[in-house]
Amino acid sequence: MTMQTAPAGIDVSQWDERALLLLGVLMVENQHGYQINDFIENRICRVIAMKKPTAYALLERLEKNQAVSVQVQQEGSRPPRKVFAITSLGRDLFHQLLRINLEQSTLPGFAGDIGLMFLNYLSPEEAILGLKERRSRLEASLESMDQVPPHGPILRIDLAVEHRRAMTQAELTWLHDTIARLESI
Amino acid sequence: MTMQTAPAGIDVSQWDERALLLLGVLMVENQHGYQINDFIENRICRVIAMKKPTAYALLERLEKNQAVSVQVQQEGSRPPRKVFAITSLGRDLFHQLLRINLEQSTLPGFAGDIGLMFLNYLSPEEAILGLKERRSRLEASLESMDQVPPHGPILRIDLAVEHRRAMTQAELTWLHDTIARLESI
DNA sequence: GGGCGCATGTAATGAGTTACATGATTGA
DNA sequence: TCAATCATGTAACTCATTACATGCGCCC
Numbered sequence: 001m002t003m004q005t006a007p008a009g010i011d012v013s014q015w016d017e018r019a020l021l022l023l024g025v026l027m028v029e030n031q032h033g034y035q036i037n038d039f040i041e042n043r044i045c046r047v048i049a050m051k052k053p054t055a056y057a058l059l060e061r062l063e064k065n066q067a068v069s070v071q072v073q074q075e076g077s078r079p080p081r082k083v084f085a086i087t088s089l090g091r092d093l094f095h096q097l098l099r100i101n102l103e104q105s106t107l108p109g110f111a112g113d114i115g116l117m118f119l120n121y122l123s124p125e126e127a128i129l130g131l132k133e134r135r136s137r138l139e140a141s142l143e144s145m146d147q148v149p150p151h152g153p154i155l156r157i158d159l160a161v162e163h164r165r166a167m168t169q170a171e172l173t174w175l176h177d178t179i180a181r182l183e184s185i
Numbered sequence: 186m187t188m189q190t191a192p193a194g195i196d197v198s199q200w201d202e203r204a205l206l207l208l209g210v211l212m213v214e215n216q217h218g219y220q221i222n223d224f225i226e227n228r229i230c231r232v233i234a235m236k237k238p239t240a241y242a243l244l245e246r247l248e249k250n251q252a253v254s255v256q257v258q259q260e261g262s263r264p265p266r267k268v269f270a271i272t273s274l275g276r277d278l279f280h281q282l283l284r285i286n287l288e289q290s291t292l293p294g295f296a297g298d299i300g301l302m303f304l305n306y307l308s309p310e311e312a313i314l315g316l317k318e319r320r321s322r323l324e325a326s327l328e329s330m331d332q333v334p335p336h337g338p339i340l341r342i343d344l345a346v347e348h349r350r351a352m353t354q355a356e357l358t359w360l361h362d363t364i365a366r367l368e369s370i
Numbered sequence: 371g372g373g374c375g376c377a378t379g380t381a382a383t384g385a386g387t388t389a390c391a392t393g394a395t396t397g398a
Numbered sequence: 399t400c401a402a403t404c405a406t407g408t409a410a411c412t413c414a415t416t417a418c419a420t421g422c423g424c425c426c
Binding site: 032033034035037038052053056057078079080081082 | 376377378379380
């Protein structure tokens with residue numbers, strides 16, 4: 001009674017931001033797997049880390065759910081391409097996932113917080129030295145963010161990068177203050 | 186030639202911050218699994234999320250590697266307890282993991298960044314509305330952080346919580362600025 | 371000729387979560 | 399007596415990553 005042969009939509013709950021990402025890049029234009037993966041691993045690797053097999057598998061799952069359609073293309077004797085296109089069902093899913101993603105506020109877990117809890121088990125000198133090392137590494141990664149490749153007019157990669165930069169800067173500020181506080185004792 | 190029957194230490198590379206956490210709580214005092222899990226799920230659930238079976242399994246693995254030792258205790262007819270104690274090998278591992286953890290600077294991936302990239306696929310009004318919802322949820326979680334349970338003198342849970350608060354505050358500030366920027370167009 | 375880029379996948383591995391299983395004690 | 403707490407675990411499931419497999423075209 002809850003099952004229908006022609007569902008009105010796709011159940012949003014079983015998809016996450018990875019699906020949003022794949023659907024999103026297909027909103028821009030039809031692309032084949034290699035292209036999509038290239039974009040993820042090279043263009044936006046600083047924003048999200050998704051590996052090749054994961055992308056391929058998810059794409060397949062999206063196809064099974066009729067969120068995307070596939071068309072095999074052959075150019076000369078090159079390897080055949082599976083060109084994916086977003087369907088109307090997929091567009092609907094995309095918009096729902098996008099709204100959910102925008103509204104969500106869950107900050108991730110910071111693995112570095114564990115060490116902080118046990119700071120007293122190191123000598124003050126060692127603790128400060130460790131945090132200073134963390135700080136200089138963070139500074140390096142902040143500088144590497146400045147070389148952001150240019151982006152097209154549709155995707156707001158700049159927003160995501162800016163956000164990461166802001167968070168990194170905040171982390172840096174906190175580290176600076178904390179080191180100063182530890183040194184003043 | 187690289188193998189030795191009596192290893193000088195434990196290979197650090199196969200352990201992460203979860204092991205550091207378990208070893209760390211055992212640095213404070215000997216505890217049984219239930220106690221450790223209770224601490225993790227109730228006291229510091231805002232800092233790290235580790236589930237019961239994960240903790241038990243890791244504890245077992247640490248024991249196999251002689252980082253902790255186990256002693257079964259029975260109090261009356263209550264369920265028997267497996268009381269874990271950190272060994273000298275474990276203490277060594279703890280200090281190495283602690284230094285590595287302090288020095289590391291890897292910021293986690295922010296799932297919310299994906300949505301930002303596709304902001305242009307929503308109307309400006311919808312986009313702003315979504316981000317405002319994200320902001321108010323974040324404000325709520327910031328307020329809930331103020332009720333921090335008191336901590337003992339050894340563990341610097343306060344540092345970890347402070348850090349999370351600082352990052353949440355930074356996220357809030359960025360959101361505020363970004364919303365203002367979007368509204369000004 | 372050799373290596374890299376294109377283009378698709380599969381298989382094995384590992385790690386963590388959910389749900390389940392057990393059984394005694396304690397408090398309402 | 400019923401639920402919650404104490405105390406330990408196992409089994410099944412999901413999910414992502416690493417490494418592997420294949421094969422053509424292009425460039426040095």
